[in-house]
Amino acid sequence: MRFVDEFRDPALAKTLVKEIEAISARLERGRDKPFAIMEVCGGHTHAIFRYGLEGLLPDLVEFVHGPGCPVCVLPMGRVDDCVAIAEREEVIFATFGDAMRVPGSKKSLLQAKAEGADVRMVYSPLDALTLAKRNPDRQVVFFGLGFETTMPSTALTVLRAAREKVENFSLFCNHITIIPTLRALLSQEDFGIDGFIGPGHVSMVIGTTPYRFIAEEFKKPLVVAGFEPIDLLQSLLMVLRQIEAGQARIENQYARVVPVEGNPAALKAVNEVYEPRATFEWRGLGSIAGSGVRLREAYGAFDAERRFAVPDMKVADPAQCRCGEVLTGAAKPWACPEFGKGCNPETPLGALMVSSEGACAAYYQYGGLRGEAA
């Protein structure tokens, strides 16, 4: 496939791995622990495992899997809210497939569906809008979640619903933003990350300038990366080159898709429809100020939270789970006592085991139970 196959070329990958080995050999002197490079985006985590990139790296370099899987960081209470809405008689609850199996405190959306709730898996929020038009006597609710990548698509769907006066459509908004989250991570005292692989498709929307504080205030390099193996290896090399040169800059490896200024039309739609929430709760990370958005008053008619009363209860994660430490890179998945035992992809306890973009599911599927094969 165009723009895909070229970036999977094994010969190029080999060349890049050799360069990474060479630079790592030069950096080795005086270093007693590996350089920890965090890939922020869950899509990157998935690609790293799918292509076995960890196994190609020298011991001196390791990927740390960041919090960028929107399904994984969704708190249990919000899943309960989804189930409560979905179980209403008049509701058709439409969602991306990823979110179906995330456990709530009592059940997942998939279990609610099995018990008779009308839950539909859709590819696009526009498909949910079509469902609303075809079922005028039902309430169609779309489960909006994701970072800035997905935010324009739901914002534009709300704008379209307003324009076309589709009154039985609403959005249950759980969108989150990456910048406040990165700042919260970087501000942790023991945050031992040496550099970042920046999220490619979030950056396609927001551009590369919002990351500048990472280089300027926190003196860490960040390279925005594409999703193919060549993209990731090249971006890692770019981060290591900055480290070797003692620099901290924001670079863009994914310039074929990411313009410096992002996507103005997408940002305009997002700003028109959404406003920041004071705070939003993340699974495993707690509340992060300014990290969530909700629909503005002007589009309140399309807000499922205003339309239906939701329980909005905070529910603690199971005490034995170590999702939070895994999310921040402080612990590897196999260090969790439940990993591969009580918690596995069939019966996940924590959300990191649910989505294919979650670090635990990735290790379970590709890396063996202890990660030794990774």
Add this chain to the structure above:
Amino acid sequence: MCLGIPGRIVAVADADAMLCVVDVSGVRRTVDVVCVAPPGEPLEALVGAWVLVHVGFAMSIIDEEEAAATLKVLTEIGEAEAEMEALRTGSIEPVPAPAR
């Protein structure tokens, strides 16, 4: 969730509704093009463009020159490496001075 897939815009489906038909490896689907529409130009200008499609929306026009530039840098690394390899493995014996 955050992945997208490259496709080529092959037709305008509904200009007023900002919808185009995109071909992704032979599969055709109508997508929203608000985020990639050139301001002040008819949507026909998009036909033939490669775009990144995410959940039913064309989110970015893929810049073919940038893609080529990225690959060129990589190829150059390969060339430099081949050059170094040749340098290491090649052997040029000094020619002894002719005996008198």
